[in-house]
Amino acid sequence: MKRYSAFAVAREALRYHKGWGRAWRAPEPKARYDVIIVGAGGHGLATAYYLGKNFGITNVAILEKGWLGGGNTGRNTTIIRSNYLQDSSAAIFEKARSLYEDLSQDLNYNVMFSPRGCLMLAQTQSEVRGYERTAHANALQGVETEWVGPERVKELLPIINLDGPRYPVLGGLWQARAGTARHDAVAWGYARACSDMGMDIIQNCEVTGVMRAGGKVTGVSTTRGEIGCDKLGMVVAGHSGVLADLAGFRLPIESVALQALVSEPVKPLIDIVVMANTVHGYMSQSDKGELVIGGGTDSFNNYSQRGSYHHIEHTLAALIETFPIISRIKMLRQWGGIVDMTGDRSPILSKTPVEGIFVNCGWGTGGFKAIPGSGWAFAELMARGQSPLAEEFSLDRFTEGRFIDESVAAGVAH
Numbered sequence: 447m448k449r450y451s452a453f454a455v456a457r458e459a460l461r462y463h464k465g466w467g468r469a470w471r472a473p474e475p476k477a478r479y480d481v482i483i484v485g486a487g488g489h490g491l492a493t494a495y496y497l498g499k500n501f502g503i504t505n506v507a508i509l510e511k512g513w514l515g516g517g518n519t520g521r522n523t524t525i526i527r528s529n530y531l532q533d534s535s536a537a538i539f540e541k542a543r544s545l546y547e548d549l550s551q552d553l554n555y556n557v558m559f560s561p562r563g564c565l566m567l568a569q570t571q572s573e574v575r576g577y578e579r580t581a582h583a584n585a586l587q588g589v590e591t592e593w594v595g596p597e598r599v600k601e602l603l604p605i606i607n608l609d610g611p612r613y614p615v616l617g618g619l620w621q622a623r624a625g626t627a628r629h630d631a632v633a634w635g636y637a638r639a640c641s642d643m644g645m646d647i648i649q650n651c652e653v654t655g656v657m658r659a660g661g662k663v664t665g666v667s668t669t670r671g672e673i674g675c676d677k678l679g680m681v682v683a684g685h686s687g688v689l690a691d692l693a694g695f696r697l698p699i700e701s702v703a704l705q706a707l708v709s710e711p712v713k714p715l716i717d718i719v720v721m722a723n724t725v726h727g728y729m730s731q732s733d734k735g736e737l738v739i740g741g742g743t744d745s746f747n748n749y750s751q752r753g754s755y756h757h758i759e760h761t762l763a764a765l766i767e768t769f770p771i772i773s774r775i776k777m778l779r780q781w782g783g784i785v786d787m788t789g790d791r792s793p794i795l796s797k798t799p800v801e802g803i804f805v806n807c808g809w810g811t812g813g814f815k816a817i818p819g820s821g822w823a824f825a826e827l828m829a830r831g832q833s834p835l836a837e838e839f840s841l842d843r844f845t846e847g848r849f850i851d852e853s854v855a856a857g858v859a860h
C-alpha cells in the first residue's frame with residue numbers, strides 16, 4: 447500500500463494525481479477462509495482490522511451485500527462520546543473514544559476526528575439529577591466529564607435560548623474530548639488497512655444461508671456461491687435478526703428506522719455537539735457548514751431506510767424552541783437507517799448457540815462512536831474466545847437478568 451503523506455500529496459499534485467492506486471482491492475471470493483465477517487460496516491471492518499493487527503489473523507473475508515459503509519455507518523450523525531452510566535459501557539465506549547484520538551495516524555487515513563466537545567442539555571429536574579449522577583460515575587470510571595451550569599452552557603453555545611417556551615435550560619453534562627469524525631472515512635480507512643493486510647472485502651455479496659455440521663459453523667451460502675470458514679462473525683446491525691434466523695437461533699433485537707437530516711450549508715454557527723434529549727433533537731455543524739440534525743426512531747418496527755415528514759416536523763419544532771436562530775434555515779435532505787435495539791439499550795458481543803458463530807449487534811442508535819472499541823473487543827472475543835471489554839455484553843445477560851440499563855444514555859440520544 448502506498449502510504450498517504452504530505453510528501454505524497456505534493457508529488458501527486460505535480461503529476462496531476464495520476465499515481466494514486468485503488469484504496470482497496472476487489473477480489474473474487476476464495477473457497478475458504480479462517481474467518482468470515484458478515485457486514486462491511488464500521489464494526490465489521492474494525493473487527494477484521496484488529497483480528498489482523500492484534501492477533502495476526504489475516505485469512506479473513508468481509509462479505510457485504512451492498513457497498514462498504516452503505517449501512518448505518520454511512521447514515522449516522524457521527525457523534526462520538528463516552529459519557530455512559532454503567533461501568534461496562536463506559537469502559538468500551540471510552541476505549542473507542544481513546545482509539546479515535548489517533549485513529550488517523552494508526553490507519554494512515556484521515557478520519558477527521560474532531561474532539562470539539564459534546565454538551566447534553568438538562569431541561570428538567572430529573573435530567574439534572576441524572577446527569578449529575580453520570581458525572582460522578584464518569585469520575586470514578588476515569589471518563590472526563592463535568593456538570594456545567596446555565597452560564598457555562600451559554601458560553602459554549604451563544605445561540606442557545608436558555609428560557610425556552612416549555613423547558614428552561616438548567617445546565618448540562620459536558621465532555622470536552624467528545625466530538626465527531628467523518629463516518630465514510632472511518633469505514634474507508636479500516637477497509638484500506640484490511641485490504642492491505644491481505645483480507646478480502648467482497649461487496650455485492652449477500653449472505654443467504656449459514657452452513658452448519660454437528661452444531662458447528664462450516665461456512666455460508668451467498669449470492670456469489672458457497673464460502674467455507676472456521677469462524678463466522680455476524681456484524682449486520684439492523685439485519686442481525688435476519689442473519690440469526692438463517693443460523694437457526696433468535697436474538698432479543700428489534701429493528702427500526704432511525705432518521706436524520708441536514709440543512710443547507712451556513713457560516714459557522716455552532717462549534718460543539720449539542721443534544722437536547724427532553725425535547726428530543728441534537729445538532730452539530732459539519733465541515734461543509736451543514737447543520738447535522740438527528741431525529742428519533744420510528745414508533746413501529748420496520749426495514750425501510752427512508753425518512754418521513756412527521757419526524758422532520760417534530761425534530762425541528764423541538765430544536766427551534768431551544769435555538770430559534772435556525773428557524774429560517776432551509777433543509778437539504780433527510781434519510782433513515784435500520785438500527786438494532788435491545789431491551790436494555792446496550793450492545794451484544796457474544797458467542798452464540800452455534801459453535802464458531804459470534805454476534806456483534808444491538809448498538810442501536812449509538813454505535814458509530816463505539817466502532818474502534820467494539821472492533822477491538824470483538825476481535826479478541828473471536829480470536830481468544832473471551833474479552834474483558836465484551837464479557838458483560840454476552841447473550842446470557844438476557845436469560846440471567848443482568849441487564850446493562852443505558853436507557854438514559856442511549857435510548858433517546860446518539
Ligand SMILES: Cc1cc2nc3c(=O)[nH]c(=O)nc-3n(C[C@H](O)[C@H](O)[C@H](O)COP(=O)(O)OP(=O)(O)OC[C@H]3O[C@@H](n4cnc5c(N)ncnc54)[C@H](O)[C@@H]3O)c2cc1C
Nearest residue numbers: 485487488489511517518519522523525653783813814815
Ligand atoms: C440516522 C442515524 C443516526 C445515527 N447517529 C449516530 C451518532 O450520532 N453517533 C453514534 O455513535 N451512532 C449513531 N448511529 C448509530 C450507528 O450508525 C450504528 O450503530 C453503527 O453505524 C452500526 O454500525 P455497523 O457496522 O454495526 O452496521 P452497518 O453500518 O449498518 O453495517 C452492517 C452492514 O451489514 C450489511 N448486511 C446486512 N445483511 C447482510 C447480509 N445478509 N449479507 C451481507 N451483508 C449484509 C449491510 O448492508 C451493512 O452494510 C446513527 C444511526 C442512524 C441510522
